[in-house]
Amino acid sequence: MTKKDDFDLQDFLPYLLNQAAEESSLAFQNIYKDRYGMLRTEWRVLFHLGIYGRMTAKEIGERSKMHKTKISRAVARLEERRFLTRERDEADRRLEYLELTGAGRAAYQELRSVAIDYDATLARAFAPEEVAVLRKLLHHLAKL
Numbered sequence: 001m002t003k004k005d006d007f008d009l010q011d012f013l014p015y016l017l018n019q020a021a022e023e024s025s026l027a028f029q030n031i032y033k034d035r036y037g038m039l040r041t042e043w044r045v046l047f048h049l050g051i052y053g054r055m056t057a058k059e060i061g062e063r064s065k066m067h068k069t070k071i072s073r074a075v076a077r078l079e080e081r082r083f084l085t086r087e088r089d090e091a092d093r094r095l096e097y098l099e100l101t102g103a104g105r106a107a108y109q110e111l112r113s114v115a116i117d118y119d120a121t122l123a124r125a126f127a128p129e130e131v132a133v134l135r136k137l138l139h140h141l142a143k144l
Contacts, residue, residue: 017141024122027118028115028118031111031114032111032114035110035111036081036107036111038077039074039077041066041070041073041074042074042077042078043111044064044066044074045064045071045075045078045084045098046078046083046100046104046107046108046111047108047115048060048063048064049084049098049100049104049108050100050104050105050109050112053099054097054098056096056098057071057072057096057098075098078104081103082101082103083103083107084099084101084104085098085099085101086098087099
């Protein structure tokens with residue numbers, strides 16, 4: 001008779017965090033996908049530019065922890081849709097500055113409003129003190 005493995009995948013913290021992230025992001029994903037045909041990396045690039053303004057892809061990668069290849073694809077798709085522009089740095093031709101266009105800012109503003117409402121909806125599942133602790137713990141984990 002073989003010994004049953006007592007490792008509980010459903011209670012393994014990285015797995016549980018991933019499951020919670022996937023489940024909690026589905027409704028928001030449907031919105032940005034249905035309205036703008038965006039992928040997750042695209043809305044994340046859009047939001048970084050909407051929040052921080054003009055940035056390089058490298059800066060977005062450092063802030064978002066996304067791989068440069070995924071950022072590059074997202075930037076190309078957002079540029080095709082005229083949501084952002086690229087401008088080469090004259091002093092260092094390797095650098096390219098990204099900035100939202102009017103259409104990109106409008107998309108960001110709409111999705112920002114949806115994100116705020118969705119965040120509030122998720123938070124209502126908990127007491128305010130629990131939300132504060134949850135955010136604090138997730139910020140801590142994100143910095144490990």
